[in-house]
Amino acid sequence: xxxxxxxxxxxxxxxxxxxxxxxxxxxxxxxxxxxxxxxxxxxxxxxxxxxxxxxxxxxxxxxxxxxxxxxxxxxxxxxxxxxxxxxxxxxxxxxxxxxxxxxxxxxxxxxxxxxxxxxxxxxxxxxxxxxxxxxxxxxxxxxxxxxxxxxxxxxxxxxxxxxxxxxxxxxxxxxxxxxxxxxxxxxxxxxxxxxxxxxxxxxxxxxxxxxxxxxxxxxxxxxx
Amino acid sequence: xxxxxxxxxxxxxxxxxxxxxxxxxxxxxxxxxxxxxxxxxxxxxxxxxxxxxxxxxxxxxxxxxxxxxxxxxxxxxxxxxxxxxxxxxxxxxxxxxxxxxxxxxxxxxxxxxxxxxxxxxxxxxxxxxxxxxxxxxxxxxxxxxxxxxxxxxxxxxxxxxxxxxxxxxxxxxxxxxxxxxxxxxxxxxxxxxxxxxxxxxxxxxxxxxxxxxxxxxxxxxxxxxxxxxxxxxxxxxxxxxxxxxxxxxxxxxxxxxxxxxxxxxxxxxxxxxxxxxxxxxxxxxxxxxxxxxxxxxxxxxxxxxxxxxxxxxxxxxxxxxxxxxxxxxxxxxxxxxxxxxxxxxxxxxxxxxxxxxxxxxxxxxxxxxxxxxxxxxxxxxxxxxxxxxxxxxxxxxxxxxxxxxxxxxxxxxxxxxxxxxxxxxxxxxxxxxxxxxxxxxxxxxxxxxxxxxxxxxxxxxxxxxxxxxxxxxxxxxxxxxxxxxxxxxxxxxxxxxxxxxxxxxxxxxxxxxxxxxxxxxxxxxxxxxxxxxxx
Numbered sequence: 001x002x003x004x005x006x007x008x009x010x011x012x013x014x015x016x017x018x019x020x021x022x023x024x025x026x027x028x029x030x031x032x033x034x035x036x037x038x039x040x041x042x043x044x045x046x047x048x049x050x051x052x053x054x055x056x057x058x059x060x061x062x063x064x065x066x067x068x069x070x071x072x073x074x075x076x077x078x079x080x081x082x083x084x085x086x087x088x089x090x091x092x093x094x095x096x097x098x099x100x101x102x103x104x105x106x107x108x109x110x111x112x113x114x115x116x117x118x119x120x121x122x123x124x125x126x127x128x129x130x131x132x133x134x135x136x137x138x139x140x141x142x143x144x145x146x147x148x149x150x151x152x153x154x155x156x157x158x159x160x161x162x163x164x165x166x167x168x169x170x171x172x173x174x175x176x177x178x179x180x181x182x183x184x185x186x187x188x189x190x191x192x193x194x195x196x197x198x199x200x201x202x203x204x205x206x207x208x209x210x211x212x213x214x215x216x217x218x219x220x221x222x223x224x
Numbered sequence: 225x226x227x228x229x230x231x232x233x234x235x236x237x238x239x240x241x242x243x244x245x246x247x248x249x250x251x252x253x254x255x256x257x258x259x260x261x262x263x264x265x266x267x268x269x270x271x272x273x274x275x276x277x278x279x280x281x282x283x284x285x286x287x288x289x290x291x292x293x294x295x296x297x298x299x300x301x302x303x304x305x306x307x308x309x310x311x312x313x314x315x316x317x318x319x320x321x322x323x324x325x326x327x328x329x330x331x332x333x334x335x336x337x338x339x340x341x342x343x344x345x346x347x348x349x350x351x352x353x354x355x356x357x358x359x360x361x362x363x364x365x366x367x368x369x370x371x372x373x374x375x376x377x378x379x380x381x382x383x384x385x386x387x388x389x390x391x392x393x394x395x396x397x398x399x400x401x402x403x404x405x406x407x408x409x410x411x412x413x414x415x416x417x418x419x420x421x422x423x424x425x426x427x428x429x430x431x432x433x434x435x436x437x438x439x440x441x442x443x444x445x446x447x448x449x450x451x452x453x454x455x456x457x458x459x460x461x462x463x464x465x466x467x468x469x470x471x472x473x474x475x476x477x478x479x480x481x482x483x484x485x486x487x488x489x490x491x492x493x494x495x496x497x498x499x500x501x502x503x504x505x506x507x508x509x510x511x512x513x514x515x516x517x518x519x520x521x522x523x524x525x526x527x528x529x530x531x532x533x534x535x536x537x538x539x540x541x542x543x544x545x546x547x548x549x550x551x552x553x554x555x556x557x558x559x560x561x562x563x564x565x566x567x568x569x570x571x572x573x574x575x576x577x578x579x580x581x582x583x584x585x586x587x588x589x590x591x592x593x594x595x596x597x598x599x600x601x602x603x604x605x606x607x608x609x610x611x612x613x614x615x616x617x618x619x620x621x622x623x624x625x626x627x628x629x630x631x632x633x634x635x636x637x638x639x640x641x642x643x644x645x646x647x648x649x650x651x652x653x654x655x656x657x658x659x660x661x662x663x664x665x666x667x668x669x670x671x672x673x674x675x676x677x678x679x680x681x682x683x684x685x686x687x688x689x690x691x692x693x694x695x696x697x698x699x700x701x702x703x704x705x706x707x708x709x710x711x712x713x714x715x716x717x718x719x720x721x722x723x724x725x726x727x728x729x730x731x732x733x734x735x736x737x738x739x740x741x742x743x744x745x746x747x748x749x750x751x752x753x754x755x756x757x758x759x
Contacts, residue, residue, distance in 0.1 A: 002756075017756055021551050027752040034460065034482050034749070038349040039515050041555045042635060043440050046349060066638055068551055087452045090407055122634070142409060147437065147630055150444065169448055173407025176445070180409060181416030189363040189397040201370045202394065206386045217378030218254050222427045223366065 005071040008054075022049055022064035022075055036079035042066045045151030045165075048078040048121060061119040061153040081152035083163040088170070095178045097136030104167050107134055109160040116154035116164055122147050126154045126164050133167050141168060142175035225640035233601055236573030237610050237647055244567055245615050249578040257585050264588040264595070266652075267538050267688075272508050277737040278730075280532040280671065287507040290520055290536065294527050295734065296745035299464045300487065302724035305478055307467065310491035310722075312458070314340040315714035316707070317476060317492035319463040319522065322350025323439070323696065324679025325498035326446035327703030328710070329455045337711035339455050342490065344462035344482055344517055344748060348447045351501050351515050351680060352699055355439025356558035356631060357423065358431035359700075360693035361396035364420065367428040369393040376694055379425040379582045380658075380687025383535065387665050388685045392694065392701055399700040400432060408445045409434050411628075421563035423692030424543075425582035431693045436558050436629040439696055461488070462521070462748050465727065466495065466529045466675070469720035474529070474675035476722065482748070491722060493714035494674045496667075496706050497522040501657040501680040502539075504750040506759050510654040511554025513542055521746035522681035526661045529726050531669045534683035535659030540690055543568075543586035545653020547608030549639045554653040554758070559583070559692045560629060561611060565619040569610040569647070570599035576609075584689040587652040594651065601649060608649035617644050658690055659683035667706035674717060678706040 002017040007025055014029040023037060038046030047064035054072035064077060086103040093099050100107060107130050116126035125144055132141035145168035154164045192198065208216070226234060252260065262268050274291040276282050286294065316332040318325045321343030332339035341347065362372040372393040377384055400418075404410060411419040411433050420429045434441035450457065460482045467476040467489070474495040479488040499522030503514025512518070523533060544557040562568075562579040568586075570576050570593050577589045590609055594600030600607035613632075616624050625633055625644045636643050660683035662670045667682075669675045679699040686694060734740075752758055 019550060020756070024551075024752070024756075024758070028754060028756055030753055032749070032751065032753050033516075034345075037516050038345060039354045041354055041513070041552075043437070043631070044349055044353045044515075046346065066635070068639075085448075085451055087454065089452065090449070146409075146435065146441075147634070149440070169444060172409055172441075173445060173448065176407040176409035177405060180412060181414065183363075183401075183404065183410075183412060183416045183418055185365065185417060186361075186363045186397055186401055186404070189361075190401050193369065193394060193397060198369045198394070201368065202373060202390060205370050205373060206390060210382050213374070213377065213382060214254070217374055217382075220371075220374060220378075220427050223422070223429055 005069055007069050008074045010076055011074065016069060018069065020069055022067050022069055023047055025069045036064065036077040040065045043149060045149035046079065048151035048153045049075060050078060051075045061121055063121045063151065078153065078156060081156050083152050083155055083166055085163065085166045090173055090177060095174055097134065100133055100136065100167070103170065104163070106160055106162050107167055110162060111160060113159060115157040119153045119157045121151050121153055122149060124148060129168055130162060130164060133171050138171040138174045139179050141171035145172065226646065230601070233571045237569050237612060240573035241612060241615060244569060244575050244612065245618060247575055249575050251578045252581060252585065260588045260592065261584060264591045265584055266508050266541055269508065273537060277739060278733040279527050280530055281536065284537070286536045287539065289505045289507055290502065292741065292743055293520060293524050293745040293747055295739050296741060296743040297731065298528065298727045299744045300478060302727050305487050305489050307489055307722040307724065309489070310476065311488040312340055312490040314338045315493050316496060316710045317342065317490050318496045318498055319477060320498035320500060320679070321347035321457060321459070322498060322500050322679060323352030323443055323446060323699035324703035326450050327700050328496050328498060328678055328707030329450050330446065330453065331704045331707030332711040333453050333455050335708055335711035337714050340458065340490070341450065341455060342458045342461050342463055342479055344460065346459050347450065347457045348443050349515060349517060350443065351518060352439045352696065353443045354513065354515060354556060355696050356436040356556060357560035357563065358433035358438045358693045359400065359696040360423065360426070360430050360691065361400045361432060361697065362393065362428065362430050363397040363400065363418065364428065364430065367430055369396065371428055372396065372430065375425060375427050376686065376691055379691045380689050383687035385684040391665060391705065392685055392698055395701045396697055399697060403442060403445070403700065406445050406449055408442055411435065421560065422580055423559055423563060424580045424586060425691050431563060433560065436560055436631045442696060463525060464746060465724065466525050467722050467724060468529055468726060469722055471720045473673040475719045491719065493717040493719055494676060494710040496676040496678055496710050497526055497661065497681050498678045498703065499681050503654045507539055507654055509759060510541060511545060511758065512654040513545055513554060513556035514654065517749065519747040519750065520657065521748060522677065523660060524746040526669065526675065526677070528730050529672055531672045531675060532662040533659060534662040535688055536683060538658040538688045539654060540583055540656035540658055541587040541652040542655030543583055543590055543652050544611055544650040546648070547606060547651040548603040548649040550605045551639065552635060553605060555635065556653065556655070557611065557632060557648065557650055558629065561613060561632060564616045564624065564628060566611050566613050566615045569612050571601045572599060582689055582691065590652055603649055606651060608651040610647040611650045612647040613643040614645055614647060656680065656690055656695060658686055658688055666709040667702055668709065674713060676706040676710045678703040
C-alpha cells in the first residue's frame with residue numbers, strides 16, 4: 001500500500017497517495033476537472049493554486065500540476081482571475097513608457113510590497129519587471145518576465161490592482177517587434193522566395209521519382 | 225533527487241561523460257532504420273489497431289481507441305436543437321483556440337470576414353503552448369526550402385502530400401517574419417541573426433527558438449493579437465457535432481457548454497477544424513506530453529459528416545518523455561536538449577545511438593535498448609535511459625542550460641534534480657498525431673465543401689513521421705492559409721437549410737455494420753477520476 005496523506009480540497013478532507021501532484025490528487029479524490037486544468041505540464045498557467053500547510057502561517061502559491069501534495073495541505077484553486085487586458089494596435093503604439101501610462105497607469109501605483117514576486121509560481125522577479133516597465137525599459141522587462149505563464153497569482157496578491165502578466169505581455173511584444181534587432185537573413189530569404197528564386201529547384205525536386213529522392217535523402221550532406 | 229538505487233548507474237554515466245562527449249556515433253543506414261522501426265515502433269504493433277467498419281476510411285486500420293471514437297454514437301440526436309434559430313451566425317467558425325485556430329482567426333479577420341473562435345477550454349489551452357524546442361524555417365545562407373523539403377519528406381518516409389509540404393517549406397520564412405512582426409521574440413544574436421540549432425533529421429541548423437518556451441511565446445502572442453482584434457472567443461464550449469446544409473456543405477456546429485452542458489447552434493458560411501491532437505487518447509497505454517484536451521475531437525467531427533482521414537494509423541512517440549520522477553511521467557523533454565549536445569546513454573554509461581536521428585527512429589531505439597537489449601534503468605515506475613544533460617554545460621559552457629532550456633531546468637528542479645549536474649531519465653511518450661483529416665492546398669477537406677482543417681488535426685503534411693519544429697510551423701502556415709481561404713470562400717457562399725440528418729445516417733451505417741457500442745463521441749476530455757495514474 002502506498003503512503004497516504006490527508007489533503008483538504010476547498011476545506012474538505014481526502015486521503016490521497018503522497019506521490020501525487022495537487023492536480024492528480026483532486027482527480028484521485030473524484031474531481032473531473034474542467035477548469036483549473038490545461039497543459040498539465042507547467043506552461044499554460046490554468047492551474048494556479050494557493051495552499052497553506054496546517055499550523056503554518058505562510059500562504060503559498062503554485063501550479064497544481066507541478067506541485068506534490070503534502071500532509072495537511074489546505075488547497076484552493078484559482079481557475080480564473082480577472083486580469084485587465086487592454087486592447088491596442090501593435091502596428092500603431094508608441095514604443096516608450098507613454099504606452100504604459102496610457103494602457104496600464106496602475107503600475108505607477110506600485111507600493112513596492114513585493115507580494116507579486118513572493119507569490120510567483122515560476123519564481124520570477126515580478127516587482128522588478130514592473131519597475132522596468134514603469135521606466136520604459138521594455139527589453140529588460142521582456143527578459144525578466146519571459147518565463148511567465150500568466151497564471152495571475154501575482155495580480156491576486158497586488159494591493160495596487162496591477163495585471164502584471166498583461167503588462168509583461170505588452171512589453172515582450174514591443175521588444176520582439178520593435179526593439180530587438182531585425183533579422184537580415186530572414187528578410188532576404190522572404191524576398192528571394194517572393195521573387196521565385198527557389199521555385200524551379202523545389203519543383204524539380206518534387207518531380208523526381210521516389211527512388212531518386214531516397215538516394216538524395218540518404219546521401220545528403222549534414223551540417224556539422 | 226535520485227535515491228541510492230540509481231547511484232551505480234549514475235556513476236557509470238558520469239565516468240564515461242568526457243569520452244561520450246568526444247564520441248561521434250554513427251547514424252543508422254536506411255536498412256537499419258527500417259528494421260528497427262518494423263521491430264520496435266508502436267505503429268507496427270498490429271494487434272493495437274482496428275479496421276474501420278464504416279465511414280470514408282472503411283477497411284483501413286487506426287488505433288483501436290480511435291476506432292471506438294470514430295464509430296461511436298453522437299452525443300445528441302437531431303431534434304435536440306432548433307437549427308432554425310442559430311445562437312451564433314458568422315462567416316468563419318473556428319473550432320479550437322490553439323495556434324492554428326488563432327492564426328486562422330487573425331487572417332480571416334484581416335480578410336474582412338466575421339470570425340468566431342469556439343474552444344472547449346480556454347483560448348491558448350493547446351499543444352502549441354507546450355511546444356518547447358522550436359520552429360523550422362530555411363532562412364540561412366547555407367539552407368533553402370528545397371533542402372528543408374528533402375529533410376521533411378525523407379523524415380516522413382516519403383509519404384507527405386508533396387503540394388502540402390511544398391507550401392509548408394516555401395512559406396516558412398514568411399511565417400517566421402509574420403510572427404516576429406507580431407512581436408514574437410526569437411533567440412537572436414546582437415546583429416539580429418537567428419540563433420538556430422539542429423533537430424532530429426535536419427541537415428541544416430534551421431530550428432528557431434524562444435528559449436525552450438517557443439510554443440508558449442508564439443501562443444501567448446497570437447492570443448493577445450486575437451484579443452486585440454476583438455475576435456469573439458467562446459470558451460469552455462465544445463463543438464460536438466458539425467452541421468451541414470441541405471447541399472451537404474459544412475455550415476456550422478452544435479456547441480456544448482462544458483460546465484452547464486447547454487447546447488448552442490452556430491451557423492457559419494465556412495468551418496475550420498483546428499482541434500489539435502490526440503495524446504490524451506493514451507494509445508497503447510502510453511503516457512503523453514499533450515494538453516488535457518487532446519482527444520482527437522476534430523477527426524471524429526469530420527469523420528461523422530463524411531470527411532476522409534489520411535495516415536490516421538501513424539502516431540508520433542516523442543523519444544524523450546520524462547520517465548522519472550513519476551509526477552512528471554510522460555512530460556515532454558524537448559529535443560533541443562539533444563540539439564544542444566546531450567546524448568542518450570544506457571544504464572552502463574554507453575551511448576547507444578546518434579542523438580539526432582528522427583523521432584520515430586530514436587523512440588524505437590530507446591524501446592529496443594530498454595526491451596530486448598535489457599540496458600534500461602529501472603525507474604520504479606517502468607524503464608528509461610539517461611539523457612546526459614550535464615554534457616550541455618561542458619560543450620556550451622556554464623550557464624548554457626539556464627539560458628537556453630530554462631523550462632527543463634525548472635521542471636526537474638522542482639523535484640530536486642539539477643539537470644546541469646545530473647542526467648535525467650527518459651522514455652518515449654505519445655506526442656503527436658501524424659495523421660488527420662485529408663486536405664487540399666487551400667486547407668479544405670477533399671470531400672466536404674466549406675470544411676477547412678488546420679494544425680494537428682490535418683493529415684498528410686508530414687507523411688508518416690514529423691520532424692521537430694515542423695508542427696509549430698504547420699500550425700502557422702496552414703492556420704493562416706485556412707483562415708484566408710475560408711474568409712475568401714465565405715464571400716461566395718449561400719448557406720442552404722441547415723440539417724443534422726447525418727447523425728441518423730451514421731447510426732444506420734453503424735447498425736448495418738453490426739456496431740453496438742454504447743460509447744459517445746467526441747471524447748472531449750480524458751477521465752482520470754479515481755485513478756492514481758493518468759490513463
